[in-house]
Amino acid sequence: MSTAVGYAAVAGQVVLVGAGAPVVTGWMRQVRARLEGRAGAGVLQPWRDARKLLRKEPITPVGTGPAFRTAPALLVATTAVAAALVPLLSTDTPVSSHADLILVVALIALGTMALALAGLDTGTAFGGMGASREMTVAALVEPTILLSVFALSIPAGTTNIPAIVSGAAHEPARLASPAGLLATAALAVAVLAETGRIPVDNPSTHLELTMIHEAMVLEYAGPDLALVELGAQMRLTLLLGLLSSLFVPWGIATGSSWVALGVALVLFAAKICLLGAVLAAAEVFWAKVRLFRVPELLAGSFLLALLAVTASYFLSGVS
Amino acid sequence: MSVIPAALATATAMAGAGAVAGFVLPYRLRVPVVGVLTAGVGAAGGTAGLAATGGSRWAAGLPGLLPLAGAHVAVDALAGLFMAVAGAVVVAVAVYGIGYAAGHGSHGLGSRTAQAVLPPFALTLVLVPVAASVSTFLVLWELMALASLLLVLAEHRERASVRQAGVWYAVMTHLGLVLLLAGLALFAAKAGGETFAALRAGAPTVSPTVRGLVFVLVGLAFTSKAGAVPLHAWLPRAHPEAPSPVSALMSAAMVNLGVYGIVRTGIDLLGGGPAWWWLGLMAVGGASAVYGILQAAMASDLKRLLAYSTSENMGLVLIGVGASGLFTAYGNRPLAALALAAALLHVVNHAAFKALLFCAAGSVLRATGLLDLDRLGGLRSRMPATAGLFALAALGAVALPPGNGFISEWLLLQSLIHGLQVPGVAVAVVLPLSVALIALSAGIAAAAFVKALGVGFFARPRSDEAASAREASPLMIAGMGLLAAACVALALVPGLLGDGLDRAVSAVGLPGTGAVSGGGVRVRLADISASLSPLWVVAALAAALMVAAGLPRLYGRRRRRANARLWDCGGGAPTPRMAYTATSFAEPLQRVFDDVLAPEQDLNVTPVRESAYLVERVRFQRRVPDRIEHRLYEPVLRGLAGAGQAARRLAGGSVHLYLGYGFVGLVVLLLALAVGW
Numbered sequence: 001m002s003t004a005v006g007y008a009a010v011a012g013q014v015v016l017v018g019a020g021a022p023v024v025t026g027w028m029r030q031v032r033a034r035l036e037g038r039a040g041a042g043v044l045q046p047w048r049d050a051r052k053l054l055r056k057e058p059i060t061p062v063g064t065g066p067a068f069r070t071a072p073a074l075l076v077a078t079t080a081v082a083a084a085l086v087p088l089l090s091t092d093t094p095v096s097s098h099a100d101l102i103l104v105v106a107l108i109a110l111g112t113m114a115l116a117l118a119g120l121d122t123g124t125a126f127g128g129m130g131a132s133r134e135m136t137v138a139a140l141v142e143p144t145i146l147l148s149v150f151a152l153s154i155p156a157g158t159t160n161i162p163a164i165v166s167g168a169a170h171e172p173a174r175l176a177s178p179a180g181l182l183a184t185a186a187l188a189v190a191v192l193a194e195t196g197r198i199p200v201d202n203p204s205t206h207l208e209l210t211m212i213h214e215a216m217v218l219e220y221a222g223p224d225l226a227l228v229e230l231g232a233q234m235r236l237t238l239l240l241g242l243l244s245s246l247f248v249p250w251g252i253a254t255g256s257s258w259v260a261l262g263v264a265l266v267l268f269a270a271k272i273c274l275l276g277a278v279l280a281a282a283e284v285f286w287a288k289v290r291l292f293r294v295p296e297l298l299a300g301s302f303l304l305a306l307l308a309v310t311a312s313y314f315l316s317g318v319s
Numbered sequence: 320m321s322v323i324p325a326a327l328a329t330a331t332a333m334a335g336a337g338a339v340a341g342f343v344l345p346y347r348l349r350v351p352v353v354g355v356l357t358a359g360v361g362a363a364g365g366t367a368g369l370a371a372t373g374g375s376r377w378a379a380g381l382p383g384l385l386p387l388a389g390a391h392v393a394v395d396a397l398a399g400l401f402m403a404v405a406g407a408v409v410v411a412v413a414v415y416g417i418g419y420a421a422g423h424g425s426h427g428l429g430s431r432t433a434q435a436v437l438p439p440f441a442l443t444l445v446l447v448p449v450a451a452s453v454s455t456f457l458v459l460w461e462l463m464a465l466a467s468l469l470l471v472l473a474e475h476r477e478r479a480s481v482r483q484a485g486v487w488y489a490v491m492t493h494l495g496l497v498l499l500l501a502g503l504a505l506f507a508a509k510a511g512g513e514t515f516a517a518l519r520a521g522a523p524t525v526s527p528t529v530r531g532l533v534f535v536l537v538g539l540a541f542t543s544k545a546g547a548v549p550l551h552a553w554l555p556r557a558h559p560e561a562p563s564p565v566s567a568l569m570s571a572a573m574v575n576l577g578v579y580g581i582v583r584t585g586i587d588l589l590g591g592g593p594a595w596w597w598l599g600l601m602a603v604g605g606a607s608a609v610y611g612i613l614q615a616a617m618a619s620d621l622k623r624l625l626a627y628s629t630s631e632n633m634g635l636v637l638i639g640v641g642a643s644g645l646f647t648a649y650g651n652r653p654l655a656a657l658a659l660a661a662a663l664l665h666v667v668n669h670a671a672f673k674a675l676l677f678c679a680a681g682s683v684l685r686a687t688g689l690l691d692l693d694r695l696g697g698l699r700s701r702m703p704a705t706a707g708l709f710a711l712a713a714l715g716a717v718a719l720p721p722g723n724g725f726i727s728e729w730l731l732l733q734s735l736i737h738g739l740q741v742p743g744v745a746v747a748v749v750l751p752l753s754v755a756l757i758a759l760s761a762g763i764a765a766a767a768f769v770k771a772l773g774v775g776f777f778a779r780p781r782s783d784e785a786a787s788a789r790e791a792s793p794l795m796i797a798g799m800g801l802l803a804a805a806c807v808a809l810a811l812v813p814g815l816l817g818d819g820l821d822r823a824v825s826a827v828g829l830p831g832t833g834a835v836s837g838g839g840v841r842v843r844l845a846d847i848s849a850s851l852s853p854l855w856v857v858a859a860l861a862a863a864l865m866v867a868a869g870l871p872r873l874y875g876r877r878r879r880r881a882n883a884r885l886w887d888c889g890g891g892a893p894t895p896r897m898a899y900t901a902t903s904f905a906e907p908l909q910r911v912f913d914d915v916l917a918p919e920q921d922l923n924v925t926p927v928r929e930s931a932y933l934v935e936r937v938r939f940q941r942r943v944p945d946r947i948e949h950r951l952y953e954p955v956l957r958g959l960a961g962a963g964q965a966a967r968r969l970a971g972g973s974v975h976l977y978l979g980y981g982f983v984g985l986v987v988l989l990l991a992l993a994v995g996w
Contacts, residue, residue, distance in 0.1 A: 054871055058880045062892075063779050065699050070868075077863035084859065098852055102729055103720060107856075110719045113765055120773030120899065123696070124887045128774075128899020135769050136907040139762030146758035150736050150751060159736060159849050208888055219886055223871030295911045302755070309751040313739055 005256045009090035012265065017083035017241065018076075020269070021233035022046035024240070024276050031280040050230060056222035064121050064219070071118035072224045075231035078111040079238055088241045089264045090253040091162035101149045101159045104242070105142075108194065108235065112138050115228070119216030126208050130215025133291060137193055137200060137212065140298045144190045147305035151183040152246060154312045161245070169249040179312030182304050184247045189301035191239045193294070196232070198283045200294055203232075210288070237272060240279075244271040322370040323377040323394050327449065330363035330442055337438025346425035353434045354417035357441050358410045364445030365406020371399025372819030378451060385454055391514045393451035396822035397587070400663060401579045403819075404670045405444040405572040407805060412571075413441070415678050415798025416564035418791065419685065426476060428562040433473040437565075440466035444572045448579055452514040453503045460499065460576075464492040467573060470565040471557050484553075484560040491553040495540040499580075502536030505529065506588075518588045530589055534596050537584050542600075545577030545633040546626075547607040552948045555614070558626035559690070563681020566622060570629045571674035575666050578636050582659070586644060587827040594648045598749060601641035605753055607634030608760040610915075610947070616767040616908050617916060617943040619901040621680045621690045624771055625673065628716060631760055632669040636662045638753050639731050642738060645749075647829070649741045656829035658734040660820050664835065665727035667816065668809055672715030672724060675802040679709035682791035682799070683775070687784040692771065692901035697780035701788040706776040708799045713768040715806050718761045721857045723810035726840055732757060733849050763908065770904045779895045811854055813840060902941075909943065918943045 026043040033040030060069065085099040085107075093099075112134060119131035149159060155174050156164040168174050175181075193200045196213040205211055208218070217228045245252060251267030253260035289297060337356035344352055371377070371394045382389035394402070416437070420429040427433070443463035450456035472485045507513040509529050510521025522530070543550030554574075558566045585596065611630030618624040639662025646655035682705040683698065684690055699706040714722035735757075738750045780786035790796075808815065813835050821831030834840060841850040872878060887893050909916060923938040969980075 051874075054874045058871070058878075059883045060880045061885045062882050063885060065777060067699075067773075067777055070864075073864055073867040076867035076870075077860055080863045080867065081856070081859045097850060098855055100729075100849060100851055102732060103851060103856065106719050106725060106729075107860075109762075109765065113717065113719065113769055116769050117773050117777065120769070120904075121777040122885060123778030123895065123898040124885060124893050125897050125899060126888060128778075128904060131769065131773060132899060132904040132907055135766035135904075136911065139759070139766050139908065140911065142762030142765075143755040143758040146732070147751060147755050150754050153736055154739055157737075157848075159733065218888060221886075227867065227871065291907070292910060306751060306755065310747065313747045313751075 003094060005253075005258060005261060006090065006093040009253065009261055009264075010084050010093045010095055012261070013086070013088045014080050014083050016088065016265070016268070017234050017237050018080060018230070020272075021230065021237040022050060024237045024272055025233045027273060028276045028280040031277045032284055035281060035284045046229070046233065050226045053226035053229070054223050058223050059221045061122065061219050063123055067114075068118045068121040068219070069224075071114040072220065072227035072231060074114040075111040076227055076234065078107045078114075079231055079234040082107045083234065083238050083241075085161070086238065086242050087162045087165050087245055087252055088268055090261060091166045092254060092256055093162075096162040097160070099161045101153070101161050101164070102146070104161065105145050105149065108239075109138060109142070111231065111235065112194075115213075115216055115231075122219045124219065126211070126215045126218050130212055130218075133212045134216060137294060137298070140295055141190050141193045144186050144298060144302045144305045145194075147302065147309055148183045148187040148190065151179055151305060151308035151312050154179070154309070161242075165245050165249045165252060166254050168246070169252065169254065175247055175249075177312070177315065179308045179315065180247070182308035182311060184243075186301045186305035186308060187243060187246070189297065189304075191243055193298060195236045195239055197236075197279065198286050199289045199297065202288045205288075210291075212291075240272055240275045241268065244268070244275060323367045323375055324379070326363045326367035326370070327392075327446070330360045330367070330445060333359040333363065334438040334442035338435045341433075341435030341437065342431055346429060349425075349431070349434050350420045350429055351417055353437060354413050354420075357416070357438045358413035360438055360441045360445065361406045361409025361413060363406070364442070365403050365410065367394065368399040368402030368404070368406055368445070369819075372396050372403055372822055373399075374822060385458060388452060388454045388513060390450075390455045390458075391452035392449045392455065393515065394449055395826040396819065397579070397582065397826040398448035400667070400819060400823040401448040401575055402445050404575060404667055405448075408568065408572045408670050408674045408802075409441045409444060411798050411801035411805070412564045412567045412674060412678065413798075414801065415567070415681075415795050418794030418796075418798065419562070419564050419681055421792075421794070423685075427474045428564065430473060433470055433562070436466050436469045440470060440568065444568065444576070447576050448583075451516070453507050453518070454513060457496070457500060457503065461496055463573065463576070464496065467565070467569055468492065471561040471569075473562050473565065474560070478560065481560045484556040488553045488557040491543060491550065495543045495550070498536045498543075499540035502533045502540065503584075505536070506533045506584075515583075515588060519590070522588060522590050527593070530592060531596065534585060534589060534592055535599075538581060538596075538600065538603075541577040541580035541584075542603055542607075542637065543577070544580070545574050545637065546611075546630045547577075547603050547633055547637055548610050548630070549606075549947050549951055551607065551611070551630050552945065552952055554630055555618075555623050555626045555945065558629070558677075559620055559622035563622070563677055563684060566626075567674040567677035567681070570626065570677055571670040574629055574633055575670060578633065578640065578662070578666055581637070581640055582827060585640075586647070586659070586829075590828075591644060591647045594645055594743075594745060597641045597644035597648060598745060599641075600644065601638050601749060601753060604634045604637030604639075604641055605756040607631065607637065609634075609756050609763075612760045612763045612767060613908075613912055613915060614943070614945060616763050616770065617905050619692045619905075621683065621692055621695075621771060621775060622677070623690075624692075624767060625676050625680060628676075628764065628767065629669075629673060631764065632665065632673070632716075635728065635731065635757060635760065636665050636669070638662075638757065639665065639734070642735060642750075642753070643829070645746065646738060646741055649743060649746065651741050652829055653832060654734060654738060654741065656824045656832045657834055658731070658738075659827070659829060660824050660832055660834050661727055661730035661734050663820055663823055664730060664813070664816065665724070668715060668723045668727045671802060671805040671809055672712040672722075675708060675712035675799055675806060676716065678795070678799045678802065679705050679712065682795055683788075685791060685795075686788040687782075689782065689784050692775045694782040695775045695780075695785045696778045696895065696898065697785055698776045698788055701780075701786075702790045704796050705791050705799070708796075708803050709776060710772055711803050711806060713772050715810065717765045717768045719765065721810055721853060721860060723806050723813075726810065726813050726851065726853060728757065728761065729851055730834060730840055766905075766908060770901050774899065774901045774904055778898050781895045781898065781900070811857060813853065915946070916943050917946050917949075
């Protein structure tokens with residue numbers, strides 16, 4: 001393995017997720033605006049917002065502590081480390097032996113927890129409300145995600161993501177199997193919940209009482225807010241990328257050639273844009289469900305994941 | 320070879336000296352002397368344990384020590400692991416305990432009785448795994464139970480609830496002893512000897528029915544000690560009411576011995592068993608994990624929350640032990656070794672972070688006199704060291720990287736995920752469910768500890784007591800620092816434990832896996848592989864954190880942070896009473912798990928006298944009772960009380976009646992003997 005290509009792939013993944021995430025969000029907003037008959041603010045608007053926020057004065061609300069100040073950076077950091085691990089561009093990187101799916105899930109959960117603690121740290125009613133709801137949803141999403149991981153790792157014999165991805169790329173029948181499809185559906189619902197999209201949470205809501213994610217971060221302003229928004233956008237891009245890597249693995253570089261890496265880059269951008277457009281289009285037609293109906297949705301996805309595991313067990317002929 | 324007996328003799332001598340010192344010395348001298356001697360007991364016991372995990376073994380018969388059978392002792396790597404854990408916890412908690420008891424008067428933990436009992440309790444924690452015969456084990460086990468009972472009762476003058484907790488604990492621990500006595504006596508009778516060596520040799524000749532009965536009896540007793548449902552009811556009562564260092568010892572060292580007992584008897588002495596034993600154990604473990612952490616998420620008393628979290632973690636360990644037995648039953652020994660190694664690693668990790676959590680809760684109690692999360696808050700600025708240490712331990716407890724709990728849960732999940740190689744429909748159904756239960760408990764644990772940390776330590780003080788809190792004394796911080804160092808070491812270089820863990824697993828006859836070694840955790844079995852490098856994760860996170868924190872500084876124009884009033888959506892600065900409390904934080908989860916928790920609520924609306932439509936007073940009350948206690952224990956207690964009342968009629972006061980009872984009893988006995996012969 002040529003290490004130069006490997007390092008370039010890891011750096012590319014982190015930079016792509018870091019810098020591309022605002023564009024993905026801008027793209028999704030634009031698609032949504034067009035579908036709703038509006039002109040839209042343009043694909044680059046999240047970047048312009050971030051620039052504006054970064055130039056503002058950093059504010060520390062009186063009565064908050066270190067948890068409030070470090071949470072935005074921690075959110076971005078956990079997502080960036082996860083982005084380095086997930087094989088978005090290449091399965092053959094210097095870190096691919098450490099790229100464990102459970103670790104990636106746990107890193108994302110760590111970011112969630114940091115933000116929830118920051119919400120409680122403000123000592124406002126909205127901050128606590130958001131933290132409480134976010135942790136409830138996160139607790140219920142966890143089983144679905146780990147069961148999907150379980151289902152995916154049965155045919156590969158490991159929870160190492162590059163091994164799962166390259167195995168699926170070489171053996172497409174795994175993905176078309178009932179287990180693969182059920183796991184896709186389950187994981188897709190889990191991703192919607194983890195990233196706070198409709199139908200679980202409405203990212204563009206202005207009504208505090210219905211907020212989950214936004215309520216936690218109400219007190220942030222200026223550069224801190226820029227980091228929180230970047231973290232949330234990176235997490236969306238990363239999880240969409242993870243979905244596409246796991247279930248549409250073609251195009252991801254498995255060797256160590258620059259050409260393959262370039263192709264992977266282009267295909268990754270195309271896949272993310274397509275997924276983002278589909279999600280944005282779906283959000284136009286869906287409504288957010290009531291907070292206390294969310295557990296039912298998550299229970300449904302949990303059932304799908306459980307079916308995926310049992311299907312992959314009984315259909316793989318191990319018994 | 321001679322390290323172990325010398326260390327154990329030192330520990331015993333120090334415990335004896337400590338007990339005498341506790342009785343004899345005046346209050347001012349008592350606490351530091353007993354503390355130092357207790358720490359010595361822990362250090363000596365821990366040394367013996369470390370020597371054993373390092374590969375030394377020692378066995379001896381001490382015929383004069385106990386009447387009739389004599390005492391038998393033996394130390395192997397499995398015993399050594401539990402001794403080392405108990406020893407390490409004892410050292411740190413003893414240092415903490417000096418600071419905790421000093422300067423708070425000669426009652427409670429500083430009292431003569433409590434200080435005299437503390438060193439022997441520490442000794443029994445270290446010595447229970449040393450026992451190598453049924454009688455020695457039972458004697459040490461009972462001494463441990465009695466010593467801990469006396470310590471739980473230490474603060475009985477201050478709160479009436481302590482006495483109630485003591486009664487619950489005494490009854491349940493002795494029920495456990497009866498079960499244990501019955502099970503082990505039956506085993507010894509059928510196996511033809513009461514030393515562990517004889518039991519091990521005789522186990523294959525015992526009939527499967529008897530073996531199953533022994534496992535069920537012994538398993539119930541040990542899971543009760545480990546705080547697993549349904550026999551957990553003593554734990555959430557005794558742990559919060561005991562003085563904090565005692566809670567730490569009980570929760571981090573004593574409950575482990577329940578796990579030790581199951582591994583020792585189930586896997587080692589009985590030599591494994593059919594699948595139904597282990598499926599039962601996994602069911603108990605899974606139920607404890609989810610039920611325990613759900614109750615923890617609902618609790619607003621900090622120590623009650625931690626106690627239920629112990630129940631959860633022991634549940635996870637039992638899932639691992641059960642999976643290990645299950646894999647052995649189906650003949651996959653490498654996988655069984657992996658599951659057992661994961662379970663034992665979790666025991667070690669849990670001991671480190673739970674002892675630290677209980678000590679930090681004790682510091683909060685000393686500083687504010689409160690454990691009610693709804694009235695705490697804002698402690699991070701008043702007690703920064705305690706808050707930081709609590710946060711570190713909580714990171715371990717939520718099983719997220721870079722905490723230490725993550726590594727053992729990761730290993731446990733790996734062993735379960737790869738368990739599907741084992742054929743059998745039962746396995747195919749049970750393993751995914753176990754994974755889901757572990758995931759659910761991890762998710763709810765995150766909510767529970769975000770609540771404990773965020774509501775208890777962050778935001779602003781919700782009461783005057785919390786607002787005037789003072790940082791814990793230096794000795795308390797030193798004790799907690801030792802535990803924190805252990806947490807960090809376990810999180811960063813779990814490989815230090817690798818060989819000891821392998822030897823402990825080999826001690827019960829499973830092949831060592833080398834799963835934990837050097838810089839990370841690696842799973843390499845026949846056709847599966849996975850690896851995790853905690854150090855690498857921490858380094859990457861630290862680097863990313865620095866970049867992320869530096870990003871706004873590079874680009875931003877203004878670097879000085881300005882203070883501003885909380886915005887709160889334009890609502891103006893909210894008062895602390897408006898902040899979310901622990902109860903409100905847990906409300907959505909409680910609603911989701913309404914059917915499991917069955918909360919009780921009570922709404923009283925008092926209208927004004929003149930008009931039924933104007934409300935004068937509204938009183939709302941909600942309790943989340945322990946439902947298992949409600950449904951399982953109360954009927955039994957009512958039945959017992961009823962039977963007791965009914966039995967009074969048997970004693971009518973007539974001498975003729977009593978003579979008649981004697982006569983009938985004699986006849987029945989003679990008949991039984993005649994038939995039985």
